[in-house]
Amino acid sequence: MCRTILFLRKVRVGGRYATRDQTVKANDYNNWGAVSDTWTSGLATVDRYRDSMSPVNFADFYRGQAVQPPTAWGIRDDILTDHDALTALLRTATKQGGGGYTPLEDRGTAAAPLVDGYFRPNEVYRITEKTYSGYARLDFGVDDIGGGTSSLSGNIGLRFVHTEDQSFGATAFPNIANTLGGFPTVAAFCASPNTNGTVRPICTLTAAQQQAIVAFSNNGSINDVASQKFDKWLPSLNIKYQATEQLLFRVAASKAISRPGFTDLRNFVGLAPSASNTTGVYGFSANARNPFLRPIDAKQVDLTAEWYFAKVGSLTAAVFYKQLSNIILDNFGYSRSFSNNGQNFAATINGPVNVPGNADIKGAEISYQQTYDFLPGALRGLGTQATFTYISPGKLPNARPDNRPEDGNRPPLDVAGLYDGLPLAQLSKYNFNVSAFYDLAGVYARIAYSWRSKYLLTNRDCCFPFLPVYSDATGQADASLFYTVNKQFKIGVQVQNLLDATTKTSFVLNGDGLEAPRSYFKSDRQFQLSVRLTM
Structure with missing residues (x-):
């Protein structure tokens, strides 16, 4: 007589609410600028700062498996490891070289003081995420199939997830001073001697284009909040067949999501002139995360x-x-x-x-x-x-x-x-x-x-x-x-x-x-x- 019995073993239902709130402080190289420019007479060369430099050799470079580079000059280790000493050296070299570099801690003003001494207000931003989810799962099983020792068990379920993301951030616009160095206007910059013969992209544009770039590059910023909501239905099925005490088989099928990294949702864009600007071409670029990323969806069977x-x-x-x-x-x-x-x-x-x-x-x-x-x-x-x-x-x-x-x-x-x-x-x-x-x-x-x-x-x-x-x-x-x-x-x-x-x-x-x-x-x-x- 067949004693196979099919029955419902368990029903589970549940819900979950979770919230995440992260505050990020990051300046993301927003003070990027040249210490000196190649077309200025105050070029920050090694001989001007010999007391702050030391020769760097590359002994045992790549364990002798590559051509050894020639000795080069670099800032002394004791200065590199001393923040105040390094910053003082860069301030001096930038002033003498006419560059546009500004130390992070020098960027504050009375109207907009720095946060913690290093961050502008628009460089402090929050990311929040709220998730509401519910699920139902049915467990089932069959024992003693055909009167033997084999069995079948598994579950089938469905999960619903609602997500709400908010990313508080800002867009920081370029500073034209980083392009012009110490010159007050585009005209003065373009009229200065170009002893190295390098291309000055902004100087190859029309006056109207130059004015538009100067207006856009006012070192300003705009705060904003990026928000998104989305829903996901995620079914699943798992079955195990125990053929003998030593041998078993499994099958699993489901729909799943893989969320982006939380920091990838950061809402901050720091614009700067493109590094590849050239004659007649002047644009802007940025390395940034994306506050509108959605999870990767997966349908999978094993x-x-x-x-x-x-x-x-x-x-x-x-x-x-x-x-x-x-x-x-x-x-x-x-x-x-x-x-x-x-x-x-x-x-x-x-x-x-x-x-x-x-x-x-x-x-x-x-x-x-x-x-x-x-x-x-x-x-x-x-x-x-x-x-x-x-x-x-x-x-x-x-x-x-x-x-x-x-x-x-x-x-x-x-x-x-x-x-x-x-x-x-x-x-x-x-x-x-x-x-x-x-x-x-x-x-x-x-x-x-x-x-x-x-x-x-x-x-x-x-x-x-x-x-x-x-x-x-x-x-x-x-x-x-x-x-x-x-x-x-x-x-x-x-x-x-x-x-x-x-x-x-x-x-x-x-x-x-x-x-x-x-x-x-x-x-x-x-x-x-x-x-x-x-x-």
Whole structure:
């Protein structure tokens, strides 16, 4: 007789209210300016400040694996580590050199005193987030399927989330003095000797264009509040089939969200002339966060098989699929219009945005772990763990950075097709981790090696030439050894980057996949001695 019984095991409902309130103080290089300009007679060269400088050599540069740069002069370490001494030196050099640099603590006025001695009022801003959520979940199960020991259990649920974000901030407009140096007008600046023959973009414009730029660049600011509201419905289903005491299968399907980092919602834009302004072209740009970011949406399914063949031994395999939308891309160049002092300019903002379209991620994973406690004597403390993951990372939604020629942020190459085949960032196609450990008689030792294949770091670099950046395939080994003296005292040593690996990144130059080196990072081997005392 079939004793299979299907029944409702539990119904759960609930709600939750949460609020976050963060106050941020950040000047974001708003005092950026030259200590001296190349076209002034007071150029802040090393010979003028020899007593404050010291030669810097690059002995053992990159451990001898790269060409050693020549000796250069830099500000003395004792000055660099003394804020007051460094600021005094920069004040002197700026005054003598006719530059536009102003120390952070010198920017206050009687009408607008600084906050905490360093921040203008418009550089102190709040971010608040309120979430209202409710859920309902139904747990179910079937025991003794077919009169045997197998069983089926799971749950199905639905969650609703309402979000309200407010980001209090400001837009800070450029200071024309940083462009003109010590000259009172554009005309005086353009009439001054240009001994170095450098391009002065503002001098190549019409008088009307110059007047508009001067009016816009009045060093002013406008406070505002960016607000947004949105709702999300998030269903889920989880099922577990226990075939035997050692073998089980799982299936999970759900819709989920991944919220942007809270600091990415900051509402502050500090505009400055574009670094790539040139003859006949003068625009503004900023690096900024985005208070209107929405969460990334994910529809996902996972299938897993788990075999527990020993007391501490298992072999698992899984396949998974995710469809992502509302993907957030950082360092994304987009255009935004600003109005100030009767003038309107479109500026290029470099920061995170939600891009349209979907991306599909598919993959599989297999994992093995076991302790060999069946071995004789001291060998019974041995064990291993290993995981291999394959990921098909999908492609970025069909959206491209603005890269307008007039904004100065266009890569200096033919970018046709460059963004069409880019995968999702941070996902390697091949990944594996393997480790061996020993745990017996108070001795614990472990060595682990992890490796991942080449992956996209960002679809658009933060800086010139604004190209996609890949991280090359890399692996790292770590090791540790601990000895437990007694229940209260343990001592050990840990080593990171045991093989002294080098991390390399590269640019993608065109749609054909041509690459060029971007940067190399050397973190060296790192040793740590640990002593743990439990009272």
